[in-house]
Amino acid sequence: MGTIIEIQQLSKTYANDFRALKGISLSIRRGEILALLGPNGAGKTTLISIVCGIVNPSGGQIRVDGFDINRDYRAARSKIGLVPQELATDSFESVWATVAFSRGLFGKPPDPAYLQRLLQQLSLWDKRDARIMALSGGMKRRVMIAKALSHEPEILFLDEPTAGVDVELRQDMWAMVRELRERGVTIILTTHYIEEAEEMADRIGVINHGELILVDDKAALMTKLGRKELRLHLQQPLASIPEPLHPYRLQQEEDNQVLVYHFDAQQQSAIAELLKQMARHDIEIRDLHTRESSLEEIFVNLVRKPR
Amino acid sequence: MNWHGITAIYRFEMARTWRTLMQSIASPVLSTSLYFIVFGTAIGSRMGSIDGISYGAFIIPGLLMLSLLSESISNASFGIFFPKFSGTIYEVLSAPVSPFEIVAGYVGAAATKSVLLGLLILATARIFVDYSIVHPLWTLLFLLLTAVTFSLFGFIIGIWAEDFQQLQLIPLMVVTPLTFLGGAFYSISMLPEPWQTLTLFNPVVYLISGLRWAFYGFADVNLALSLGMTAFFLIACLATVSWIFKRGYRIRS
Numbered sequence: 419m420g421t422i423i424e425i426q427q428l429s430k431t432y433a434n435d436f437r438a439l440k441g442i443s444l445s446i447r448r449g450e451i452l453a454l455l456g457p458n459g460a461g462k463t464t465l466i467s468i469v470c471g472i473v474n475p476s477g478g479q480i481r482v483d484g485f486d487i488n489r490d491y492r493a494a495r496s497k498i499g500l501v502p503q504e505l506a507t508d509s510f511e512s513v514w515a516t517v518a519f520s521r522g523l524f525g526k527p528p529d530p531a532y533l534q535r536l537l538q539q540l541s542l543w544d545k546r547d548a549r550i551m552a553l554s555g556g557m558k559r560r561v562m563i564a565k566a567l568s569h570e571p572e573i574l575f576l577d578e579p580t581a582g583v584d585v586e587l588r589q590d591m592w593a594m595v596r597e598l599r600e601r602g603v604t605i606i607l608t609t610h611y612i613e614e615a616e617e618m619a620d621r622i623g624v625i626n627h628g629e630l631i632l633v634d635d636k637a638a639l640m641t642k643l644g645r646k647e648l649r650l651h652l653q654q655p656l657a658s659i660p661e662p663l664h665p666y667r668l669q670q671e672e673d674n675q676v677l678v679y680h681f682d683a684q685q686q687s688a689i690a691e692l693l694k695q696m697a698r699h700d701i702e703i704r705d706l707h708t709r710e711s712s713l714e715e716i717f718v719n720l721v722r723k724p725r
Numbered sequence: 726m727n728w729h730g731i732t733a734i735y736r737f738e739m740a741r742t743w744r745t746l747m748q749s750i751a752s753p754v755l756s757t758s759l760y761f762i763v764f765g766t767a768i769g770s771r772m773g774s775i776d777g778i779s780y781g782a783f784i785i786p787g788l789l790m791l792s793l794l795s796e797s798i799s800n801a802s803f804g805i806f807f808p809k810f811s812g813t814i815y816e817v818l819s820a821p822v823s824p825f826e827i828v829a830g831y832v833g834a835a836a837t838k839s840v841l842l843g844l845l846i847l848a849t850a851r852i853f854v855d856y857s858i859v860h861p862l863w864t865l866l867f868l869l870l871t872a873v874t875f876s877l878f879g880f881i882i883g884i885w886a887e888d889f890q891q892l893q894l895i896p897l898m899v900v901t902p903l904t905f906l907g908g909a910f911y912s913i914s915m916l917p918e919p920w921q922t923l924t925l926f927n928p929v930v931y932l933i934s935g936l937r938w939a940f941y942g943f944a945d946v947n948l949a950l951s952l953g954m955t956a957f958f959l960i961a962c963l964a965t966v967s968w969i970f971k972r973g974y975r976i977r978s
């Protein structure tokens with residue numbers, strides 16, 4: 419294991435004096451899938467672009483597998499593959515030519531057998547001689563993935579890979595991500611689809627206004643911030659909540675037939691006490707269930723929090 | 726040295742040349758042929774010879790230089806401008822290639838194309854005008870130096886330009902007039918003063934003069950001066966390009 423990317427106090431001020439990143443520090447572990455979540459304009463693309471060498475940092479340090487991205491840029495960059503957010507492909511070149519170009523650009527000798535396997539895996543093999551401009555948007559995105567993987571990188575950046583992508587490609591992409599991870603490739607992705615982060619990632623980082631608000635294991639994040647909800651369906655509607663139950667801040671819903679109790683992971687023991695209190699006040703329960711808040715709700719809570 | 730990287734860029738750019746063979750080779754050859762027909766054959770037959778060289782033959786170095794300059798600039802500027810415009814430049818920026826390697830790939834391809842084109846124009850000229858070259862190796866050297874220098878210049882323009890209009894501005898507004906006024910069609914000794922002295926501030930004069938010396942063994946200005954000026958432009962362009970990469974000027978935000 420260990421760290422493969424070490425980002426220290428990274429800041430970026432664009433030419434128009436806009437501060438896109440405000441001192442971000444982040445360690446990315448070898449072989450993990452890290453999801454970066456954040457609203458539009460949070461600075462995710464800026465962060466990725468600096469690590470990949472497309473944007474100059476204003477301050478801070480980045481090491482990729484121990485190599486400084488400025489001093490040892492060759493060693494650092496040759497380990498990285500990037501699928502950028504924007505669809506930018508050649509037009510007149512064939513699929514094969516553009517992927518072979520990428521491999522050469524990253525300093526690797528030709529390897530037709532590898533490229534063939536790559537194109538087959540991405541369902542591009544039949545299109546290898548097609549001009550890129552004749553391909554559909556989804557196919558173009560596959561080409562960009564093939565280019566990013568053409569030089570067998572150890573680290574793959576996927577910047578909003580599934581935005582505006584059809585279901586089939588999304589599934590193929592996740593299958594591919596899992597397979598790459600099996601092979602030990604470190605994957606950093608940004609996404610707006612929180613279910614994706616929830617489903618795919620080992621760790622999740624949340625960026626807002628150019629700051630890394632938190633980064634944690636997905637499971638830990640869920641327990642730390644996951645709000646749970648207990649819904650109690652009553653036999654009879656309850657006109658008013660008895661005084662002793664007020665500390666629980668119960669909400670009444672569905673014509674007073676349902677009581678809702680919100681609690682944190684740490685407050686689980688309170689449930690037994692709540693139920694005892696209710697029995698004492700002859701409130702009969704017909705049914706109950708609990709619900710965990712999704713990552714999306716956690717996320718919304720986080721970025722809404724005034725800072 | 727990332728040789729695979731240089732080769733990848735070079736081959737990518739050359740593939741573009743072959744793909745657009747019509748506009749990249751045929752059209753400059755055609756327009757130069759028209760010059761030979763009009764100036765060399767039609768008008769030239771009524772002109773006296775200059776320094777013992779028939780007018781048709783006299784204008785070959787100038788016309789060659791005209792194509793060489795405009796083609797070098799437009800090839801190299803388009804080659805780097807287009808990825809900037811389409812967004813595909815991200816890949817070059819994120820690749821383990823040094824500025825020198827990027828320039829070698831793009832400028833090398835543009836210069837190759839210009840030299841090939843120059844040779845093709847020379848062959849075409851032969852159809853219309855009878856000429857022989859006194860110093861073939863010097864001719865090749867001048868062709869190479871000019872092609873590399875002005876491909877570098879084009880590369881700089883391609884990086885500087887923010888839209889297609891700016892891309893064409895400098896070749897159209899600066900280079901073409903300077904070439905026409907640089908003695909492509911006349912010997913500058915034919916000009917009255919003060920134009921003769923003023924012309925010496927036109928850098929293209931030295932390029933054309935040097936090439937004409939390589940062709941016919943005489944020139945408007947001294948050979949050493951021509952060579953010196955050509956080398957000076959080359960170094961100026963190299964310095965500008967390395968400044969651009971050091972500052973990230975208009976490439977990396």
Ligand SMILES: Nc1ncnc2c1ncn2[C@@H]1O[C@H](COP(=O)(O)OP(=O)(O)O)[C@@H](O)[C@H]1O
Binds near residue numbers: 460978
């Ligand atoms: N080249 C640039 N010049 C000025 N501001 C920029 C530039 N690129 C991005 N920004 C600004 O920086 C902020 C972060 O952008 P970005 O990193 O693309 O965010 P995200 O990927 O999280 O949506 C945005 O407010 C954006 O407008």
Ligand SMILES: [Mg+2]
Binds near residue numbers: 462503
């Ligand atoms: Mg983005």
